[in-house]
Amino acid sequence: MPAVKRSAEGGEPAAKKPHPFFSGAAQKILGEFQPSPPTLIHFTHLDPFASSSSTIAVPTASSSSNGMKKKKIAISFYDLDGTLIKPRLGGQFPKSRDDWMWWHPSVPEFLKKEHEQGKHLIVISNQGDPREKIKQEWRAKLSLIAAKIPKDVPISILAALSKSDKYRKPGIGMYEVVEKLYRDKGYEIDLDNSVFVGDAAGRVGKGPQSKDHGDTDYKFALNVGLKFVTPEEHFLKHPRPHFPEPPVGFLPSKLGNLATLPHIVPSNTPITRSNLEIVLFVGPPASGKSSFYRKHFAIEGYEHINQDLLGTRDKCLRIAETFLGEGTKVVIDNTNRNKETRAYWIRLAMRMKIPIRLFHFLCPLELAKHNNVYRACYGPSDEPTRTLLPMLAFNSYGAAFEKPSIDEGFDEIRGVNFHFEGSDEQRRKWDMYMLESKR
Incomplete structure (x- = not known):
């Protein structure tokens, strides 16, 4: 008597052929x-x-x-x-x-x-x-x-x-x-x-x-x-079970007054200057620093100095000094989280006898983490593609952060509050719950 082939789980009618994953037969895969x-x-x-x-x-x-x-x-x-x-x-x-x-x-x-x-x-x-x-x-x-x-x-x-x-x-x-x-x-x-x-x-x-x-x-x-x-x-058809509604998690709307804050504080003087200078950015990753540079400083001829791109602080210092020696203004677009890091740039400004101003990006750390995922997943096509940064980048910034002070040697300190800029569709996505990275 010929052997009877089994179906995939034994519950199908006997007339139905078994799936090829079980029989090994060369049958069409659904x-x-x-x-x-x-x-x-x-x-x-x-x-x-x-x-x-x-x-x-x-x-x-x-x-x-x-x-x-x-x-x-x-x-x-x-x-x-x-x-x-x-x-x-x-x-x-x-x-x-x-x-x-x-x-x-x-x-x-x-x-x-x-x-x-x-x-x-x-x-x-x-x-x-x-x-x-x-x-x-x-x-x-x-x-x-x-x-x-x-x-x-x-x-x-x-x-x-x-x-x-x-x-x-x-x-x-x-x-x-x-x-x-x-x-x-x-x-x-x-x-x-x-x-x-x-x-x-x-x-x-x-x-x-x-x-x-x-x-x-x-x-x-x-x-x-x-x-x-x-x-x-x-x-x-069970009744609705209990779970947090809305769910636990960060949304920009939880910051409430974000859109009502002035973008720059103080705002009574021009953002850029005509004279040779160093502009130092301070702020967590994904707080809007690079976008701020492109919008306000790039068009005025300031060169962009970024350690993520150049690799080391020493290289950033050398390239910045070269630009300044040629009469070109520079923006130092790093997190510059503490006095020790900022002191390198203050010493360069003093040695070259040029002013140094600081722009402090006041983006809350939770919002910066949110922005990190947004720009990696839904970043606008007209901006550079960003990879998802590990959470360590944000946690280490928060742990080492020292609030900048004019006494460190700056000619001016200005605060920059985060304001979302983009289309209605981009804003809708930014307002969503983001992937919560465990990295």
Whole structure:
């Protein structure tokens, strides 16, 4: 008697062929990986736009003159691990591609009903285990999940692989990929009727409910403008659990009076001068120093001296002295956090008998950390690309900082309060919850 082949998990009808990951047969793998940046996976199973019933025509401001109206689509966005699936073998993390099962037996039928109601299904997941074997197993698992999705139900899965770029939740990079895809096809995402379902809500844990590993799902939903619910609420109709609303975390709006502060204090004299001078910046990383230089000093012929670019303080001093000897004004754009560091520049000014002024950037440290992530993930295209600085850069600045004083030998000290400058869209992103770097 010929051997009978087993299905992937033993629960499928006998007539259905096993998945090739288990049988080893050369069968077609379900779904496909779409072209995407190196730190993003974009997997699709079936075409959600193939069914005309999945779109609802609504008037929009961008309706064309011939009466054609754009279509809005409601989307159920899901986290993956802990929301749609969980490890089958009971561990905290899956051990292989087949170590998974539905989060609850009702999940596949629930997804089918949502599809029949005209909703699109999209998974937004944070991954990022750097081990190549783990990454390969995870990619292989996506086709296994597609094989267990109810027949004819399309699903897309996006996963952020890096732990430090715009794609990682609560960053909205993955949503922007989806938004552009729909826009390019002539559709809009109906945010009012869409939802994000995720288990990272910031629950502290009580009784049978374990502590959430974070609150990135909730913050992602708030950043995008989506209604947020937990899997228990969505699939099981449980009451809303307790978690901090709004979530714990920094937002620029928490500083309240930031926009009302004068940009420069005092502000009754010109920022630049016509005479030869040294201008010394003091402030934490990502406090706006380089942008301030480009806006006010570069156009007036001041040369930019930056240790991150030049490598050492000695090299900065030598190059600055050369420029000054040629009659060119300079700006020293470093953190210059304490008296000892600033004294090098004061001695140079005294030796060359030229004035030295100081601009103190009064950006709070928490805002500087926020700016660090914003500019690395969403920095304007017309500004230099920035990499994400480690938290050590900010913590060490705070630990070593000494407030500058005119008694150190400066001719003038002026304060610079942080004012955001950018488009409305850039401001919207700056106002969001940012990725909380552990580096």
